[in-house]
Amino acid sequence: MSLRLNGVDAGYRRRLVFRNLTLPEIPRGTLVAVIGPNAVGKSTLLKSLAGVQPASGSMMLHEEPLAQGRVDQRVRQVGYLPQTLPQPVPLIAYEIVFSACRSARPDWSRAHIERAIEATFKTLGIHKLALRRLDEMSGGQRQMVGLAQVLVRRTPLLLLDEPTSALDLHWQLNVLNAVRAASDCDGVIALVASHDLNLSLRFCDQVLVLTPDGGAELGRPEVVLTPAMLARTYGIEARVERCSHGYPIVLADNAVTASDYF
Template sequence: MSLLLDGVTVGYRGRPVFEGLTLPPVPAGSLVSVVGPNAVGKSTLLRSIAGLLPVAGRVELTGESLTAMPRPERVRRLGYLPQTLPQAVPLVAYETVFSACRSALGSWTNADTEAAIEAVFDRLGIRHLALRRLSEMSGGQRQMVGLAQVLVRRTPLLLLDEPTSALDLRWQLNVLSAVREAADAQGAIALVASHDLNLALRFCDQLLVLTPSGRIAMGAPEVILTPELLASAYGIEARIERCSRGHPIVLADQALSTG
């Protein structure tokens, strides 16, 4: 299995965000972090792969066009988590995850669905939220429930738009660990838009770096994330060093002058 983007053009009202975007094939089991400053197209890229925006070019999963695929089949193949949090509705968390699972996977029995929900609630550490109403939850708790709605379906492609934005550090680590496990255990491909470069360095196989100038870089994090690329993408003077446990970390020293 692999994800292929070839000659992809997408935009809004005649304003292109990407023109002729071509990336190396992303193999099964990969966790790719899509990074870059605000307004460079991270969300647009994920939405276009998810089939939520008109796209020119090839977007293929294992040789099959995602853009030409009927919606019910596409829903079975990919799980998409938008930036917007699940609405604070009066339904309990278990109901919302059950509904998401059954609407996409009608072939599963109730027993299959219940077992999958129990497993994902346990893995994410949110069993205590199962019978809580979303209207009674914090934004971070609703974000965890939204992630459960995606992970429970065990799709081969995961598109997660800033899944840790409303979470504290403990839950951020928990989420990225769970996504990493899904990629490893299921052979899934996960694209995760993020602003946290250090989490990306810690968990991801590859980085896809988008810059305001339109430059795009993709590859192993420690190879492509150089001081020069950080200056180009973020307008900062920064360096990559290793912590006492050997993990690479980005240290930002100062913002570069825009004058």
């Protein structure tokens, strides 16, 4: 089981963000960090896979075309978390997560849904938010509830767009530990867009680097993240080393001149 993209075009009416995007096969149980500077198409890629952004070409999940599935089939296969936070509505978190799960998984019994919610809230460490109204929560707390809405459905593909953007370091680690566990224990394929390179590298199996010139490169961090790639992508002089625990870290030494970068 895998995710395969071949010849994908995606973008907007006046501008294609991707043209003929083809990636190596992403196997089951892989966590991919989708990285790159602003406006290179990280969100566009995730939206295209989620079916909320028009795209052409072949996007296959477990040998089934994502683009041709019915909406009810897609929500069982794909869990998508956009950048926008859940609205601060006067509903409690448990109700919102329950409704999302009931809508996406009508084949699950009430007891099954309740067990899934209990497990998800425990994994994310948000039991204390269960009976809180969203309009009484901070942006970070609402982001955690939004993630719970996605994780509770146990989809084989997770598409998470900046899932830690509103969170402090404790909750960032909670989120990425939960996604890592879904990949390891359930065989989920997860694509996580992020600007935090080192936090992403701490958890990912592969990185997908999107570059300003429309390029894309997928592979192991130690292979893909070369000084030349970092200079071309981010306009920085940087190197990749290993921390005391063996994880790759990017050390940025300097910014290149604007004329070299743009």
